[in-house]
Amino acid sequence: MCSVLSITGFLSQTTMSSAQKSDGFTLQTTPGLALVKPQPWSKLSNATVLEFQAFIDRTSTGGAGSGYYEFHTAGGNKRQIPSGRVVKVVVFPDPARIKSLISSLDRKKVQAAIVEIETVVKKFPATKVQLGPSLKLLKAEIAKYDSGQIKSDGIWIVKKDYNRSQAAKLVRLLKAEISTANPPDSFNLEVDPKFVALQEFSKSDPTLQPLADGLIATHSAGVRVVQRAALLTKLADPAITPASATAAVNQLKTLKPGEDPASAAYLKAWDAALATVKTTSAETETLAAGLESAMAAVQTDNPPPQLAAPLEQSISNLNRTMIIFKATSPPRPLLAEAEKTLAVCAVGEGLKKLNTLFQQNQFLMAQDLLGDLSAQAALVGPDATRVLTGLQKFAALKVDEFTRLRAQAKLLADSAKPAEALAVYEQAHAVIPDSTVSVEIEKLKAVVPPKS
Numbered sequence: 001m002c003s004v005l006s007i008t009g010f011l012s013q014t015t016m017s018s019a020q021k022s023d024g025f026t027l028q029t030t031p032g033l034a035l036v037k038p039q040p041w042s043k044l045s046n047a048t049v050l051e052f053q054a055f056i057d058r059t060s061t062g063g064a065g066s067g068y069y070e071f072h073t074a075g076g077n078k079r080q081i082p083s084g085r086v087v088k089v090v091v092f093p094d095p096a097r098i099k100s101l102i103s104s105l106d107r108k109k110v111q112a113a114i115v116e117i118e119t120v121v122k123k124f125p126a127t128k129v130q131l132g133p134s135l136k137l138l139k140a141e142i143a144k145y146d147s148g149q150i151k152s153d154g155i156w157i158v159k160k161d162y163n164r165s166q167a168a169k170l171v172r173l174l175k176a177e178i179s180t181a182n183p184p185d186s187f188n189l190e191v192d193p194k195f196v197a198l199q200e201f202s203k204s205d206p207t208l209q210p211l212a213d214g215l216i217a218t219h220s221a222g223v224r225v226v227q228r229a230a231l232l233t234k235l236a237d238p239a240i241t242p243a244s245a246t247a248a249v250n251q252l253k254t255l256k257p258g259e260d261p262a263s264a265a266y267l268k269a270w271d272a273a274l275a276t277v278k279t280t281s282a283e284t285e286t287l288a289a290g291l292e293s294a295m296a297a298v299q300t301d302n303p304p305p306q307l308a309a310p311l312e313q314s315i316s317n318l319n320r321t322m323i324i325f326k327a328t329s330p331p332r333p334l335l336a337e338a339e340k341t342l343a344v345c346a347v348g349e350g351l352k353k354l355n356t357l358f359q360q361n362q363f364l365m366a367q368d369l370l371g372d373l374s375a376q377a378a379l380v381g382p383d384a385t386r387v388l389t390g391l392q393k394f395a396a397l398k399v400d401e402f403t404r405l406r407a408q409a410k411l412l413a414d415s416a417k418p419a420e421a422l423a424v425y426e427q428a429h430a431v432i433p434d435s436t437v438s439v440e441i442e443k444l445k446a447v448v449p450p451k452s
Contacts, residue, residue, distance in 0.1 A: 027072075029054040032091040033130050034071060040084035047087050049126050050079070059083040090120060090127070092134045095141050101151035102162070107142065114138050163201045167208045170198045174215050184222035189215065224255045228263045231255075235266065238332060245333035266331065273330035277337050280321060284341040287315055288380050291347060295383035301390040304354040315348030343379035346372070347388070354391065363398035363432050370395055402432040409440070418448045 032055070035047040052071040059067035069086050071079045093113055100106060117135050121128045145151070150159045174194055181187035189195050195215065202208040231252045235245055249270055257263035290311045298305045307315070322345050325338065350373045357366040370392040377384040405428035412421035422444040429437045 025056045025058055027054055027056050028091070030091050030094070032089065033127060034069065034081070034089045035087040035124055035127070036081055037085045037087060040082070042085075044087060044123075047124065049124075049130060050081075051130060055089065057089075088120065088124075090117075090131065092131070093117070093138055094134075095137045096154070098141060098151060099154045101141060101145050107145055110138055110142055110145075114142070160205055163205050164208065167198055167201045167205075167211055170194045170201075171211050171215065174198070175218070178215065178219050178222065181222070183226050184219065185226060187219070189219045221256075221259065224259065228252060228255050228257065228260050232262060232266060235331065235333070240333055242333045242337050245331070269328065270331050270334065272328065273325065273334040273338075276321065276325045276330075277334055277341075280318060280338070280341050283314075283318060284344055287311070287318065287344050287348070288340065290314075291344065292381035292383050295381070295387045298383075298387045301394040303358050304351055304391055305387065306355060307348065307351060312348065312352065315345060319345040319349050340379045343376040346376040347380050347384055350376075358391075358395075361398070361430075361432055363395045363402070364434070367392070367395045367399050398431055402428050402434070405431060406434075406437060409437075413440070413444065418444050422448050 031051070031053050034050045034052060034055075035044075036050050037044070037047045050071060050073070052073050054072040056070040058070060066083065068080050068082045069089065071081065073079060098110070101110065114135060117131050117138070121131055121135070141151075144156060148159050149156050150162050151157075152162060174189070174192065177187055177192075178184070178189065195212070198208070198212050198215075202212050231248050234240060234248050235252075240248075249267065252263055252267060255263070257267050291307075294305060294307055294311065318341070322338070322342055326335075326342075330338070350369060353369060354366055354373075357363070357369070370388060374385070374388050374392055377388045405424055409421045409424035409428060412418075412424060422441065425437055425441050425444065428434070429441060
């Protein structure tokens with residue numbers, strides 16, 4: 001069976017008016033030529049050229065080699081030729097039917113048609129007269145394309161203008177998809193076919209590259225918003241470790257934190273707090289060692305030890321720095337990193353307060369203070385823990401004694417024994433000069449005659 005050469009699919013690109021139905025078969029109203037042998041067994045060299053204005057392919061009416069072509073020639077004549085005699089049917093390519101010649105693939109199709117026509121002409125020289133004009137027109141199409149034009153919807157325009165128009169459409173579509181993507185990173189811009197096409201346009205026209213770059217910037221900015229928010233949430237987790245926090249901060253710094261006031265503020269606070277932690281860490285170790293050395297020499301539970309002036313001053317200086325540090329509300333992970341420094345300051349400053357409280361027998365307040373300091377002492381060292389635990393026990397004994405005496409005094413007062421109650425209240429007051437006990441003493445003095 002012969003083949004029908006409908007160059008680059010031009011036959012399929014004809015309008016509906018050029019194809020009609022006849023007895024269930026399609027009448028192709030496109031001109032062309034057929035190479036016809038006198039007999040099915042004749043040589044190819046004996047084939048002659050038959051021009052037609054339209055044809056019907058009726059070769060499917062039987063088995064292989066059966067059926068016929070019906071050719072409509074000029075003047076309205078019809079010729080029915082068995083398929084075995086038809087070597088080839090060539091539909092004259094009409095460039096007007098080429099609606100799109102945009103890509104290199106389109107060009108390859110046209111070039112393939114040219115090669116096929118040239119092959120037919122070479123094999124059947126008698127077709128040169130009929131196919132020559134078509135060949136010339138196809139080559140003209142290729143020349144226009146190669147000159148920098150493209151054909152869209154049958155109209156030739158400058159390729160650069162077409163590319164820019166198409167690029168603008170792609171940008172509008174991509175912007176819409178980027179803006180509606182939720183979350184933003186659910187839209188994979190880099191592999192999106194529209195974006196790939198835009199990049200292809202940019203290769204031939206560098207002025208389009210900023211459009212692609214702008215889309216990348218817009219998409220990346222949206223993704224960064226989500227990533228920064230996730231990192232800030234992670235950093236706010238009370239359970240986060242300093243190592244994990246440091247990694248999160250380093251990642252946050254790569255996400256253009258200046259675009260987000262919350263991220264910028266967090267990093268500013270982090271850097272300032274980290275600088276304090278770094279500058280105080282060495283001093284902390286030195287002062288902790290000094291405290292341990294001083295505590296190692298303490299053997300009694302009362303009074304609280306008095307630190308050497310240089311050590312006490314150094315701790316006071318460090319404490320002022322840490323007061324400012326805490327006032328800035330440092331990130332929680334760095335506050336944890338400064339835990340030992342804060343403990344050294346708390347113990348050093350606490351010892352000064354304890355000296356005053358013990359001297360004034362204010363063991364109730366001392367007991368409260370020692371409850372906090374005992375936990376801090378564990379970060380300083382074993383000797384600090386030992387001394388503060390001892391002071392805590394001593395203060396507890398004094399509080400217990402005071403509590404017992406006050407209860408005894410109240411019982412005596414309630415039993416109408418004001419003199420005995422007064423004496424016991426004064427004993428309690430001597431242990432801890434409590435204001436409520438002072439009030440009871442004054443009341444009892446008003447009814448108990450003074451001793452002569």
